[in-house]
Amino acid sequence: MNQSLRVAMPVPENQPADPVRNYRALLAAEGDSAVVQALLAQALYDTGDYTGAVAAADAALRGHPTDGVARITRASALNALCRFEAAAADFAVLAQAHPGRAAILIGLGTAYAEAGQPREAIAALMQAIAAEPGNAEAAAALGAVCARTGNAAAAITACRYALTLDPDQVIAHQNLAALLAADDPAVAVHRDAAYRRKQIVTIAGPPAAPAVLVLTCAAAANIPLDHLLPRRRFTQIRWFIDYACPDQDRELPPHDLVFNAIGDPDLMPDLRAPVERMLRETDRPVLNHPARIRDIHRAALPELLGGLPDVVVPPVTRVARDRHDENLWLVAHCLPVIVRPAGSHGGENLVCAATEAEATAAIARAPHSYVTDFYDYRAAADGLHRKYRVIFVDRVAYPYHLAIGPDWLVHYWTAGMAEAPARRAEEARFLRDPARAIGARAMAALGAIAARLDLDYAGIDFSVLPDGRVLVFEANATMLVHPETDAMFAYKNEAVAVILAAVDRMIAQRSGRIGSVSG
Template sequence: MSSDDVAHALERARVLARAGDDEAAKQAYLEVLQRDATQFDALNEVAALAYASGHRSAARTAYKQAVMCHPSNPVARVNLGNLLFEDGDLSDAETQFRAALRVDPDLPEAHQGLARVLAEVSDKAAALHWQKGFAGHAVVTRQYRGPGPSVPLLLLVDTGGGNVPTQQWIDERRYAVTAVYTEFYDPIHPLPPHAVVVNAVGDADRCPAALARAERVLALTDKPVINPPARVRATGRVENARRLARVPGVITPETRLLSRAALLAAGDLRFPLLLRAPGYHTGEHFLHVADRAALAEAAAALPGEDVLAIEYLDARGPDGMARKYRVMFIDGVAYPLHLAISADWKVHYFTAGMATNAAHRAEERRFLDDMPAVLGARAMEALAGVGAALGLDYGGVDFALAPDGSLLLFEANATMVIITPEPDPIWDYRRGAIDAALAAARRMLARRAGCGET
């Protein structure tokens, strides 16, 4: 291919991508790469397209190829680093961000990525990179991928994580998204044009400063807001345990936020006990402590200054298996999302072995098909009470059932993830429930933005 041919082929791929024809766009990019496997723009853009459509493995492969072929291009390294970070590969992500900074010491995106990595491992050097990465760069316009006019959307986010996952329901072919990193936004400046605001700062335990700044940002707008910060702030684990215990039919674990010294000195702890680092999810930094003899070692293994001491609620059924139900609350309606069944006390869908147990999948299917029949009247009333108490436009609750039909609360907040199943046919029974929840979120967003329902 001549340089003119490459430019023409790239433009064709971009036109197809903007028109929303992802498959045709991918083929057009691949045609360029068949002629020149090192072409940077094609590698970078096909990776971004794969990422946007949920094909993370393909995106990683293309970004790695871009780095291998263009090791001195900092953009390639930042893009790969961001994906590695999202996948939990902190060491390799740090390598990419530091390599990018050796090429361009002032690149904001590289400082941003490195700050996130260092913050995850509680490295105090993160503060310097937060400042270099976001000071003066608090507003980021994301690429609009639609073929026609867009709906402007303002997305409030936290620099250090703790954000609501929105990729599945904010369609970048319909909405032109401008992200505002609240901690670094100077309210002296007017906000970018927008029809609706989505507050994605979702973790009350991890992001108190970002939530406070989000409220200052929102003082500058009169547009509809999804998940106002004041409602999110009330969903910390300690606060939830206190206020949701007042909902009839809900059993919450006694939850205390303590320094390590206060934890070790506390004489009224009941064992077994759960210890958790505030602001972490998916079982990360979450430990079961059988007795006082194991307390000091467990506390020392957790990051941060403080720990959450959480009463252990036994979620095992008569068969000895622990169950965790997840229900989403979207625009005031409860949607069943999944049921994980595990022999482990720490129940998570991705580690529960649901793929290898047909009986457990059948039980989950019954829950998704008829939630009221499976949970019973007491739990359904409790669930409605939890949703009303939360008052979130988008959020969810994880829970188990007590023998009397009460709801055993694990957590309830805005950061619940809706993950689409793998293409394997064994998961076909889950698709309807997940599609229903995502469709509800999209309808809510469209209605609040004043652009009709989808």
């Protein structure tokens, strides 16, 4: 429980070492008492019995509905049980009863954030800052919520404000390290400030949840985990391995399995000795082993997937600018070519070069680039480009989305799907029955690709050529999966739920905790 929310209450004299037993004895001897029930709730919370704490707090509130101790304890226990909506309701009652209490408003804001109500979270945290402008915790929490909603400018402002109040606010440093441009000199400063202090961060799920040791890093190379390993079902123990300390592998909290969330081999840090030792000595299952991820970079795909029936992988060459080999790609490629900076995603700085001069200029903009042959994959019927995405969970293919647009560089939110009901309807058909949508040849090819990648979690972006073959754009472990909140795209959520359930099953099976993962 947040100590700033704890309300001091009188404790009986000569209290035994076991406060829970003491308060229960008082209740048995003297009958029900709201005050004692509230104290019992606090004591149960302190022992980690959150369910018992909620029950005792409920009993106290029945006798004294305005008891602040019981309400705070109940809200904190509900948070610990990951019952965030109910916790937010309790904090809202407290905020109304005690207006202007920054600690209560922070509790309300963080509960709203975990419950998936970002607007309400931001409003509560703004109230906390207004009530107590010098509260760095409120400003850092606001920055974190804004970052989760994609409002980078507001997040950066809030985090910088938090650091003016408290230069040691780790959450603010973490978010600034992730939000600032990669070439901003401040990024390294914020990373060091955040992760040299603390390399292991535990995000606790419910008490019985499987514990997943997540290998992660400070660079933007990680699989987004908010939906794959939601706090309501899993405890995440995040280990920032690029800052791992000597012998830190001996100090890791108990866990059921290891999940390597670093999906981009171009941004994966060198493994430090304690990480290598942990991977070598652990008796826990390791999902997406780092060694396997390193083998699956863009330039490796043509050879890795070579020879698979009905699979087309354009030639790819990795070019290093500082080795003066900018023009070596000419040996293996024909114009036009796509030039992509290594480690970039989402089409950032991606160029389709029609001439040698354009390609050379694009290659010169980044230390390392990938050069790929361009394939014209427009459909003859309507002249549109189709980019399918399928997620592989334990080597099984699940449809995730279909983006359809007029430009060769197809990204879901810039393809005009919102303005095209017919395209959304086509996507819905693909999600309901992918085999019918893309054909048996393409589905068989995807199964072969999943087996050849041999990753526990990955994805592929591809198109289907007129003859039914699969044209591979990329296949790796960086693919994002998330439910849709916009009603226009709610039809996608059934397919999302299938993918997330498959991840749940895989983790339950690998960890030996079958039946312990529940919604």
